[in-house]
Amino acid sequence: MGAENAGGQKDPAVWARGLTKRYGEFLAVRGVDFAVRRGECFGVLGPNGAGKSTTMKMIYGRTPPTEGKLRILGMDARADMRRIKARIGVVPQEDNLDPDFTVIQNLLVFGRYFGLPRRTAAERAERLLEFVGLAERREARVEKLSGGMKRRLVIARALINDPELLILDEPTTGLDPQARQLVWSKMRELRSRGVTLLLTTHYMEEAARMCDRLVIMDQGRILAEGSPDQLIEEHAGPWTAEILLPPDRHEEARRLLDTGSRDVAGGRKREAIRGWESAEDRLLVYTMSAEEARAVGERLRHAGLGGAGFFSRPTTLDDLFLRLTGRTLREG
Numbered sequence: 001m002g003a004e005n006a007g008g009q010k011d012p013a014v015w016a017r018g019l020t021k022r023y024g025e026f027l028a029v030r031g032v033d034f035a036v037r038r039g040e041c042f043g044v045l046g047p048n049g050a051g052k053s054t055t056m057k058m059i060y061g062r063t064p065p066t067e068g069k070l071r072i073l074g075m076d077a078r079a080d081m082r083r084i085k086a087r088i089g090v091v092p093q094e095d096n097l098d099p100d101f102t103v104i105q106n107l108l109v110f111g112r113y114f115g116l117p118r119r120t121a122a123e124r125a126e127r128l129l130e131f132v133g134l135a136e137r138r139e140a141r142v143e144k145l146s147g148g149m150k151r152r153l154v155i156a157r158a159l160i161n162d163p164e165l166l167i168l169d170e171p172t173t174g175l176d177p178q179a180r181q182l183v184w185s186k187m188r189e190l191r192s193r194g195v196t197l198l199l200t201t202h203y204m205e206e207a208a209r210m211c212d213r214l215v216i217m218d219q220g221r222i223l224a225e226g227s228p229d230q231l232i233e234e235h236a237g238p239w240t241a242e243i244l245l246p247p248d249r250h251e252e253a254r255r256l257l258d259t260g261s262r263d264v265a266g267g268r269k270r271e272a273i274r275g276w277e278s279a280e281d282r283l284l285v286y287t288m289s290a291e292e293a294r295a296v297g298e299r300l301r302h303a304g305l306g307g308a309g310f311f312s313r314p315t316t317l318d319d320l321f322l323r324l325t326g327r328t329l330r331e332g
């Protein structure tokens with residue numbers, strides 16, 4: 001039942017296998033596999049140049065895949081892009097609003113593009129302006145808007161066709177904290193209405209807060225996939241002991257902890273160390289609990305290591321990225 005199945009509810013929102021994009025000799029996306037479930041917020045976290053936008057552009061039909069399989073809402077990205085476009089919304093990385101038009105005109109133009117009846121488009125446009133808090137700015141020219149307002153307008157515009165899947169490519173990059181909070185609250189509201197969200201970001205905080213599941217992407221590849229908590233449990237440990245220590249003493253500290261963690265001291269097992277990472281003048285030790293992280297700090301201090309600075313804190317996706325790539329998200 002081809003027609004029935006196409007776009008049926010059972011299919012994932014996005015399904016990619018071996019998805020590849022080549023620009024000349026350069027492989028921007030190197031055979032990635034992932035699936036976005038209906039109704040979830042799915043994140044693609046990675047530094048600049050990871051291949052996030054290229055992946056999104058293949059999904060929303062800006063550029064064709066070089067190789068691999070790609071299905072969106074049960075339809076084939078190569079064969080069915082026209083039908084796919086009617087059912088998705090796109091917030092591209094670069095705001096491509098028309099600067100000479102007013103706020104409302106930018107929405108109406110998009111309504112026409114989707115072939116909506118005039119009245120439907122007008123009604124939706126007004127409702128969407130309310131939704132993103134821009135009703136007062138209805139007649140303002142786009143060039144007069146702040147960065148945060150432009151972003152919200154692009155989100156409103158992406159919703160004009162009432163999409164099932166909303167793709168947001170770095171929705172909050174460059175926004176101040178308050179503007180970012182506003183965008184997040186709109187995203188949460190959409191998700192609670194059942195819209196599937198696919199978002200890219202290089203902010204680990206955004207990924208950790210917003211995403212039910214995410215992939216970590218770097219140099220065209222997916223390195224890990226799961227919920228933020230799962231990823232941290234699997235690849236590090238939920239608590240990090242962070243010790244300020246000159247790099248030439250990291251090995252000594254590792255040896256000490258390595259011996260200790262295999263000991264049974266006074267019938268009690270020492271803290272279980274899930275891994276470590278040298279990050280210049282910091283040694284990061286991943287453990288299962290706050291107590292264990294503090295115990296690691298204590299033990300090193302007793303041995304005269306890390307007296308200068310120590311703290312125990314929850315492990316973040318930044319730590320995870322460092323663990324998976326040896327670099328920080330900021331370094332790219």
Ligand SMILES: Nc1ncnc2c1ncn2[C@@H]1O[C@H](COP(=O)(O)OP(=O)(O)O)[C@@H](O)[C@H]1O
Pocket residue numbers: 023026028046047048049050051052053054055
């Ligand atoms: N049209 C293009 N032609 C050639 N190279 C490109 C093109 N678009 C992107 N790239 C390259 O592909 C890589 C991934 O880019 P992109 O998908 O934009 O990464 P991200 O969105 O994660 O920052 C980068 O090295 C970028 O320079």
Ligand SMILES: [Mg+2]
Pocket residue numbers: 052053054093169170
């Ligand atoms: Mg990008």
